[in-house]
Amino acid sequence: MFRAVEYIGPVGLGATSPQLFRAENSHGDSKVCVVKLSANRLGAKVLVNELLAAQFGCWLNLCFPPGGLIKISSEVLAGSRRLTAAGVLPGWHFGCEYLKGAGYVTKFNLHRAVNKEQMAGVMLFDHLFHNPDRTENRKNLLIRKEQDGYKIYAIDNSHLFRRGKWTIEMLKQLTDSITLNHRRSYGVLLKYYLKPTHFFKYVQIVKNIKDAELSEFMESIPGEWLPDLGERQALQEFITARRDKVDWVMRRLTDLIPNINRSANIH
Structure with missing residues (x-):
């Protein structure tokens, strides 16, 4: 959870027109955050998608930049003519750390x-929640040189459920389906680097997520982002159903790994 303290400016990329803010986390540490505003042109449901990804990122220890709710006050908004002119409202938005x-x-x-x-965990997540945008948009996988080497980060989860702006009917249609993604980086990872065993620990974590934990997550979604109680119930039912199908999703994914690499120790 973050608290915005200063508006920096637009990021310049993305359908949701993300903005940069300086923010403080719950420990008082200062961070630069990429923020998706609740009034973005795709609607508040993409913020629900981002919050869902951030929660699964914590549960599965995925390589998503740390993110979550960010509170933007009227005082911070008043300091920016751009945000004032755009009619941005104070309250809860979604932010994640900027990867300089x-x-x-x-x-x-x-x-x-x-x-x-x-x-492997990111790919499992994307297939559980129907996210084709990780490879369709070549800018959603980043790499950065850090102290222990180059590290991949997966960003931008607004297009879950195939296109972000989901409905109850769409969730019902997607519950029992899967569209396998082995394009670009995903194809290379499956062909040369990943084995079925790399997916196992992530599958087990998903299976161990309790109904009470899912309910707690649903309660954390700001009411203004998802005011329809029917949609909240449908989303929780979808997440629960996909959790219970995680073995099936994994098998479909690992079937794409060439037999020659299934037991090979490739790094």
């Missing part, structure tokens, strides 16, 4: 990453 110095993952630098096995 990161570049885009390509076929030329993917092999450098020291956390390629962590991408």
Whole structure:
């Protein structure tokens, strides 16, 4: 959870027109955050999607930048003519830490990453929640040189449920389906670097998520983001159903791994 203390400016990329703010986390540490505003042109449901991803990122220890709710006060908004003119309202928005110095993952630098096995969890998440945007948008996988080597980060989860702006009927249709994604970086990871065993620990964590934990997550979604109680119930039912199908999702994914690499120790 963050508290915005200063508006910096627009990021310049993305359908949700993300903005940069300086913020403080619950420990008082200052961070620069990429913020998606509740009044973005795709609607508040993409913030629900981002919050869902942030929660699963914590549960599964995924390589998502730390993110969550960010409170923006009327005082901070009043300091920006841009935000005032845009009619941005004070309250809860979604923010995640800005990754300074990161570049885009390509076929030329993917092999450098020291956390390629962590991408098994990201791929599992994307297939549980129907996120095709990780490879359709080449800017949603970043790589950054850090103290222990180059690290991949997966960003931008607004397009869960195929296109972000979901309905109850869409959730029902997506509950029992899967669209396998083995394009670009995902194809390379499956062909050369990942084995079925890399997915096992993430599957077990998902299976161990309790109904009470899912209910607690649903309660954390700001009321103004998802005011319809029917949609809240449908979303919780979808998440529960997908949790219970995680073995099936994993099998469909790992079937894409060539037999020659299933027991190979490739790094």
